[in-house]
Amino acid sequence: MNKTPLYELKDIKHTYNRFMLRIPELIIERGDSIGLAGPNGSGKSTLMRLLALLEEPAHGSVAFHPSGERKTSVTMLQQDPYLLKRSVYDNVSYGLKIRKDRRSLRERVAESLDLVNLDPAKFMHRSWYELSGGEAQRVALASRIILKPDALLLDEPVANVDTESSYAISEAVKKMREMHSTTLIISSHDISWLNNITDKVLKLHNGRITGAGNINILPGPWIKGEKGLWQYTLPEGYSVYATEPPEPDSIGILHPHEIIISDRKVKNISAVNKVPATVKLMVKEEKTGSIRVEADASGRIINIEITEESAKKMQIIPGKKIFLIFKATSVIWH
Amino acid sequence: MEYLAQGFISAFKLLISGDEQTYSAVFTTVKASSLSICISLIIGLPLGFILGYYDFPCKKQIRAVVDTLLALPTVVVGLLVYAFVTKKGPLGDYNLLFEISGIVAGQVILILPIVVSLSATAIESLDERLKNTLITLGATGNKIILSSLFEARFAIMAAAVNAYSRAIAEVGVSMMIGGNIKWHTRTITTAIALETGKGQFAMGIALGIVLLCIGFFVNWVLIFFRKRA
Numbered sequence: 268m269n270k271t272p273l274y275e276l277k278d279i280k281h282t283y284n285r286f287m288l289r290i291p292e293l294i295i296e297r298g299d300s301i302g303l304a305g306p307n308g309s310g311k312s313t314l315m316r317l318l319a320l321l322e323e324p325a326h327g328s329v330a331f332h333p334s335g336e337r338k339t340s341v342t343m344l345q346q347d348p349y350l351l352k353r354s355v356y357d358n359v360s361y362g363l364k365i366r367k368d369r370r371s372l373r374e375r376v377a378e379s380l381d382l383v384n385l386d387p388a389k390f391m392h393r394s395w396y397e398l399s400g401g402e403a404q405r406v407a408l409a410s411r412i413i414l415k416p417d418a419l420l421l422d423e424p425v426a427n428v429d430t431e432s433s434y435a436i437s438e439a440v441k442k443m444r445e446m447h448s449t450t451l452i453i454s455s456h457d458i459s460w461l462n463n464i465t466d467k468v469l470k471l472h473n474g475r476i477t478g479a480g481n482i483n484i485l486p487g488p489w490i491k492g493e494k495g496l497w498q499y500t501l502p503e504g505y506s507v508y509a510t511e512p513p514e515p516d517s518i519g520i521l522h523p524h525e526i527i528i529s530d531r532k533v534k535n536i537s538a539v540n541k542v543p544a545t546v547k548l549m550v551k552e553e554k555t556g557s558i559r560v561e562a563d564a565s566g567r568i569i570n571i572e573i574t575e576e577s578a579k580k581m582q583i584i585p586g587k588k589i590f591l592i593f594k595a596t597s598v599i600w601h
Numbered sequence: 602m603e604y605l606a607q608g609f610i611s612a613f614k615l616l617i618s619g620d621e622q623t624y625s626a627v628f629t630t631v632k633a634s635s636l637s638i639c640i641s642l643i644i645g646l647p648l649g650f651i652l653g654y655y656d657f658p659c660k661k662q663i664r665a666v667v668d669t670l671l672a673l674p675t676v677v678v679g680l681l682v683y684a685f686v687t688k689k690g691p692l693g694d695y696n697l698l699f700e701i702s703g704i705v706a707g708q709v710i711l712i713l714p715i716v717v718s719l720s721a722t723a724i725e726s727l728d729e730r731l732k733n734t735l736i737t738l739g740a741t742g743n744k745i746i747l748s749s750l751f752e753a754r755f756a757i758m759a760a761a762v763n764a765y766s767r768a769i770a771e772v773g774v775s776m777m778i779g780g781n782i783k784w785h786t787r788t789i790t791t792a793i794a795l796e797t798g799k800g801q802f803a804m805g806i807a808l809g810i811v812l813l814c815i816g817f818f819v820n821w822v823l824i825f826f827r828k829r830a
Contacts, residue, residue, distance in 0.1 A: 362739050
């Protein structure tokens with residue numbers, strides 16, 4: 268795979284709603300598969316719009332180095348896609364028709380529909396209003412896949428679809444990448460899904476990329492407490508302790524592997540943080556083989572990574588009460 | 602009431618027998634209003650698109666003026682156009698007075714605001730996601746405009762039907778500019794006014810039936826296309 272930059276973002280400052288997206292530097296290489304995760308309002312969609320060239324940044328630059336024509340080499344599937352008020356065939360072939368590329372159009376439309384697991388014979392002549400939400404999402408994806416873009420951007424592609432459509436979308440995107448080395452940039456709330464489909468997940472918070480992977484974000488504000496430690500109060504009142512932050516509103520990063528799970532409150536250990544939590548979700552990460560545990564710690568979801576053995580040994584199951592143990596120095600600053 | 606019933610019977614006889622005077626008025630009406638709607642759509646659709654799609658200074662004020670012109674009385678249009686096309690007027694040399702072309706000019710002024718206003722509303726009502734969808738599929742410039750108009754096709758067809766209905770039903774412009782000249786500029790509406798004045802209810806009713814039939818046919822075409830789509 269030819270690893271040359273497809274996107275180079277420099278010194279981006281772009282206002283959206285009441286927030287500002289700030290990205291000092293971001294390079295996305297050709298053929299990369301990048302996930303964007305973060306809560307609502309974190310800037311995922313704004314970053315997607317900049318990468319889709321739908322908007323120019325207010326400050327800084329988005330350099331895009333496509334293999335073909337700039338505007339036609341990137342395409343984005345919006346969270347709630349809009350289908351043109353035409354047949355499925357007309358929707359899927361629209362992008363090619365406006366490029367005046369009518370070679371074997373019917374066959375190519377059929378191939379794209381096949382790729383998203385929609386039977387061409389059954390769906391090709393259906394009207395836009397004869398499709399379910401998941402089918403409409405897949406038709407919208409087929410309309411992008413047929414263009415074979417350098418960059419395919421998907422904004423929350425499986426947020427509002429059924430399991431069958433979610434699986435079909437995942438498979439189509441994977442095949443698309445395999446077949447055409449397409450650069451994928453996908454935003455989603457579903458970290459497990461992102462981990463499964465992308466090579467790297469960037470976490471956004473308040474318009475900043477705070478890190479990669481399953482990191483936990485502790486957004487502050489941080490208040491000076493006892494023994495030179497600073498404390499952040501979780502939504503339901505429990506406090507987390509850390510070393511002195513650069514600013515009181517600095518974002519604290521807590522890596523999942525820095526957290527130890529205990530099924531009882533442990534005394535006589537140096538770690539100051541012993542946060543009670545409830546296991547909400549357990550997912551086996553296909554790439555690493557580890558178990559990602561999502562736990563509700565006083566109103567905030569914290570990711571922890573444990574081995575399958577540990578999970579079995581401690582009989583970790585959803586609903587189990589546990590303690591999250593980590594040192595104040597485990598919280599690092601963004 | 603007997604004369605009304607008699608009028609209806611005579612009207613059907615006139616229509617079935619292919620009365621030349623009746624059909625002359627029908628053809629004049631269809632010709633003038635069809636030309637008017639074609640010209641209005643050619644001018645009005647781009648203007649409506651601009652008004653509905655783009656933001657520019659004084660847009661609200663322009664919109665208010667266009668919307669006000671929807672209620673333009675036909676006789677006022679007739680009067681204005683007459684002032685321009687009469688021999689003494691600035692367009693007197695073009696010999697538009699008492700000609701179908703003069704009626705067409707008046708009807709265009711009458712129905713253009715309908716086309717502009719309703720097509721602007723149709724464009725404004727388009728889904729906000731459409732523009733981004735078109736751009737992300739690679740559309741630019743004219744392709745965005747044409748695709749947006751196509752997406753709004755049902756509302757635009759409704760605007761066209763509305764405007765056409767106003768053109769075929771108006772009497773002020775046809776009477777004042779056309780002059781109601783038999784075999785030449787006599788339209789259905791001017792003929793109804795004349796025949797009713799003369800007490801010739803049969804022809805008035807016959808023409809009224811034709812007018813309603815045209816209106817029904819135009820609306821049926823719109824419904825047909827909607828259902829087909």
